[in-house]
Amino acid sequence: MPKLVRFVIALTLLLMVSAGSWAAPPTAQQALVTLNVSAGYDGYFREGQWTPLLITVSNQGDAIEGRLVARQERSPALTSTFSTPLSLATGARQTLFLYVTLRNFAQSVTLELIDNNNEIITEIPVLIRHLPPRDKLYVVVSQASSGTFDLSSIATGGNQAVQANWQPANLPDKASALTAVNWLVFSDADSGELTLNQRRAVSEWVNAGGHLVVTGGANWQPTAAAFTDLLPLTPNGTTSVTDFAGLVTLAAGAVEADALAGDFVITTGDLLPDAQVLASSSTGTPLLTRRRYGGGTVDYLAASPLIAPLRGWGALDQLWLTLLTSVDVQPSWASGFSNIDxxxxxxxxxxxxxxxxxxxxxxxxxxxxxxxxxxxxxxxxxxxxxxxxxxxxxxxxxxxxxxxxxxxxxxxxxxxxxxxxxxxxxxxxxxxxxxxxxxxxxxxxxxxxxxxxxxxxxxxxxxxxxxxxxxxxxxxxxxxxxxxxxxxxxxxxxxxxxxxxxxxxxxxxxxxxxxxxxxxxxxxxxxxxxxxxxxxxxxxxxxxxxxxxxxxxxxxxxxxxxxxxxxxxxxxxxxxxxxxxxxxxxxxxxxxxxxxxxxxxxxxxxxxxxxxxxxxxxxxxxxxxxxxxxxxxxxxxxxxxxxxxxxxxxxxxxxxxxxxxxxxxxxxxxxxxxxxxxxxxxxxxxxxxxxxxxxxxxxxxxxxxxxxxxxxxEVVASPDQFTWVALEREGGDDLSPTNLSLYGDNTVVFRYTPVPSAVLTEVTDLSVVFGFSENSGNNVIAIELWDWRSRAWETFTIVPGKTRINRPERFVGPLNAVQLRISRDAADGYRSVGQLGVEQTGRF
Structure with missing residues (x-):
């Protein structure tokens, strides 16, 4: 073997051995610094929206002057590099937020602690999961020892819903970091633990269009402590009721009425002038109240859903669905930048x-x-x-x-x-x-x-x-x-x-x-x-x-x-x-x-x-x-x-x-x-x-x-005074009452609910509004309406324009909601609907 070749091989082996000896184990400082990160909403995030990283740093080593960094070079799914300063004495522990934005392909983010000499002291990878725009994100803040309730079944239109279970410390101190959340629920948690910035963030988020739900019950005082300026009533004590009749009506769950009979503790208080009572007991005691605050909504449930009789109640999901679908409309400018180009x-x-x-x-x-x-x-x-x-x-x-x-x-x-x-x-x-x-x-x-x-x-x-x-x-x-x-x-x-x-x-x-x-x-x-x-x-x-x-x-x-x-x-x-x-x-x-x-x-x-x-x-x-x-x-x-x-x-x-x-x-x-x-x-x-x-x-x-x-x-509640949500979608993920096209075995169920200011005390007339599409070969279609009393679908034939429905009271549900189903099976031809809505006439 030539001498040069032998020399090169020997040098290579020497360098490899040397590199192994130089790759020292973590320094003493690294071993004495601990990073813990709670990313996003129990690991979920939405693309392009602010995502909070709650970071806890413990230092048992020398004092640290540096910064926490999430870099694009280490985490390509980040839209930028994000950093925040950190000063930590020996034996100190600090909790802080770092806010980042991510692309939808993100699966992890690497967080680094870097000192002022740009040397990495320690790092930690954090797993994350993308949540598609149509999926619901519910955040429940609770400290109940019995656990929390499950909202993940309240999904609409064939989409998914996820629930993040938080402690008060998880709440961001910036309102923009809550933009991704559809619903924030505070139940049996001490809101007094929230900092002033966290309280301000929740208030600003609601003001900008958020939906906050606060619950009462035996632990009403600590739960409501931070939200007295937001709630539709000022809680001042508790009382006992023997039924939750109004909640049963809202849940459209008359078959579950017996399950809510007994002697139960609820929170009482003084209603604000702009409060709306959604449900009361048979004696008139408010059970569920609502207030419009800025562009958002605040609901107060006087009982705790974490204890009987609401815990385990079969119609509780329907109650949550009614709350979710009965809020006022969000205007067309409330959804952020949708066309950044x-x-x-x-x-x-x-x-x-x-x-x-x-x-x-x-x-x-x-x-x-x-x-x-x-x-x-x-x-x-x-x-x-x-x-x-x-x-x-x-x-x-x-x-x-x-x-x-x-x-x-x-x-x-x-x-x-x-x-x-x-x-x-x-x-x-x-x-x-x-x-x-x-x-x-x-x-x-x-x-x-x-x-x-x-x-x-x-x-x-x-x-x-x-x-x-x-x-x-x-x-x-x-x-x-x-x-x-x-x-x-x-x-x-x-x-x-x-x-x-x-x-x-x-x-x-x-x-x-x-x-x-x-x-x-x-x-x-x-x-x-x-x-x-x-x-x-x-x-x-x-x-x-x-x-x-x-x-x-x-x-x-x-x-x-x-x-x-x-x-x-x-x-x-x-x-x-x-x-x-x-x-x-x-x-x-x-x-x-x-x-x-x-x-x-x-x-x-x-x-x-x-x-x-x-x-x-x-x-x-x-x-x-x-x-x-x-x-x-x-x-x-x-x-x-x-x-x-x-x-x-x-x-x-x-x-x-x-x-x-x-x-x-x-x-x-x-x-x-x-x-x-x-x-x-x-x-x-x-x-x-x-x-x-x-x-x-x-x-x-x-x-x-x-x-x-x-x-x-008599007042007319026209179609544009209703909101809609697709409860079921089969055969398409974007089927809506506008420009509805049914090609294959499609079925879609819509729930129409009048906005709060259009809820009539008495509905005397109900019509289905059908806008004929020029692309359809058939201008007469069959639809089904849900009979809330018999709990069954009834079929009607409708024509372009308005079709009046006989005995409309059967089809008017909680808060005057109407559910409509339209289908196309293999025997039907192509079906196209320009518009499908409802109209109600009655009195306030």
Missing amino acids: VGIDGVELLPGYSALPEVTSLIGFLVLYIVLVGPVNYILLARINRRELAWLTIPVLIVVFSVLAWATGFNLRGNEVLLSRLTVVQSWANSDTAYAEQLIGLLAPRRANYTLSVNDNRLLRPVERVNQTGRFFGNTSTAVEVYQGATFAAQNFPVDASFVASFSTSASLPAPAISGQATISYEVDGRQGVRGTLRNDSDFTLTNPVILARGLVIRLEEDLAPGALFIFDEASYLLQATGSAPPTPIELVRGQVTNNNSAYYYNRYYYSEDYIGVDRTALDIIGGDRYETLNYYGIGYQNVQTDDETRRQQRFLNAFMNDQYNSTARANNVYLIGWGDTAPFDEEVAGAGWRTVDSTVYITALAVDHQASAAGT
Whole structure:
């Protein structure tokens, strides 16, 4: 064997042995530091939404100064790198939250503890599981020794439901980290253990549209301690009741009535003026109360479901289902950013700003260059008879014009960073707190590293396009570290000259001083009108204000200046009482376009007054004469004459306003929407001067009351005053009452429930509303209605329009809910339904 080969083999073996000896066991410091992580919601997370990591660090070694980091390099499913500082003395123990966002393929996240010398002290892998958007997520906070109840069976439409069982310490201290939760239940847990930030987070989450359920019973005091400002009543003691009759009615479980007879302890209290009693005992003692708080709902169950008689009650799941499906509607802008690409288009639209020089200036520059390098240069050299100098003059002119072009471009971009900010601020009549979501674009004047920080309680994260096709400039993906200290900051990220780095923020803030009152009136002839007043007590002008109500758009002729008052009268403004407006889905999917089989990118091309589509709300706000149709990539067809600011506003609205299943989801709510030219927040760009371009849309839900013109006036609850949920779906995962297509062996069961303000005391008439689809060969169909008394399905033949149902009281269930089933078996032909809804007539 040649000497060289032997030498190489020996050297290799030596290095291997040496490497083994150098791979020392964990250092003493590593062995003395312990990391424990509770990830997400018992391990579950939703893609693109904030996920809390509850971290506990124990240190029995030397004092530690460093940070906890979840890095993209170690966990590729992270959308960014996320870190938070840590200072831990010897013998100390600390619990803190780190908030991250993940992609749907994530299976684990590696958490590292790194000291200030960038050395890893210890690390731990954490397993996680993705939860699809349509699946329900219930969080139950309980400390009961007997365990908790199971909500995982309360799934709708063939989807799944998961339940996370938490201790009070698991609750995040940021409201945005609860966005993924459908339901938060506090039962037999000491809410007094919650920190002030945790309490604020729950309150802000409910205000922004969350659904909180708190239970009473013998342990009512510690359970309700943190929620006295949210509950529909002020608990003050306990009493005994002998029945839960109202709960049996709500659960539609009359066969279980005997199981709820006895002597039971419930919580009593003083009802708030805006409280609604959903269920009472036979003696009138409230058992279940509800309150609308901001955009969300708070339910209080006076008994504990963890002890008899509710524990083990066969109809308890039906009671939970009724609570879940009977809340007020969530408007089309309540589901977060569902089309981030279009939103980034809006961020990159900067009225009055261009990264390129004017076309005429550019042409003039090129013409001057060509003339000087060519004819002028030749003529001058010819006149002095020194044409051979062209080899020198041409390069000199090229260098001069190159320097001039560089200097001109440098000066055109300036020295300041430009922050493009698009913000939506939602506020409600019964809350002093608003909720804001924001897109920020950082336009760099030249290539450099930047640090963008917020100086408030906002959560900040980078966002990038889903579809990068054909996008050369703007929003390129770069590694960004999101530092979470007292505030959030995106640290030291690179941006090329004239490129835009995009970010998203969310937080609660004090509500703007914009208010209003609306009254919906019911006339004897069936007409429904709306009147009211608006007032702007803020310090800014609300431009292009619009009032939105059910089937109604009121466009104010003038801006609403500070101190301005506007009055509108029902004589001129009638609500849509009948017609083809679709009901509202309870199955809203946050951050995702859910549109069934309707033509998302085609229906919108044909605007008319009765247009129905997923962007109807955005169109109503912008106005049909200024609304620009967009293709699949969000590029406008220039079908209308409009300006850059309007285009910017429209794209921002299209990013988060999604009329899911073609419902505008207004029901009996009335909204004032207008624009401001300043943002409600401030940021800092470290080491650089900066200025802003702002567009802020303010959405204010007005206080609404209802008034009948005379006692006993009959009122129509139209289809768009109902919510719907699919209880069963066979043969399709997106079957809905709008654009319903049945091809194979399909069966779908819908439950329609009137919104709280449309629940009639007496229902005298029930109709099924059938919208015929031109794609169907059959305009007469058979449907089934659930008879709540005989607990059986009854078949009806319906035709396009409205079909009245005889003896309607049989088909009216808890809170006037109606259940409808439609099927297609192999013997039937293709069946297509444009719309399927219900309508009720009666008295309040």
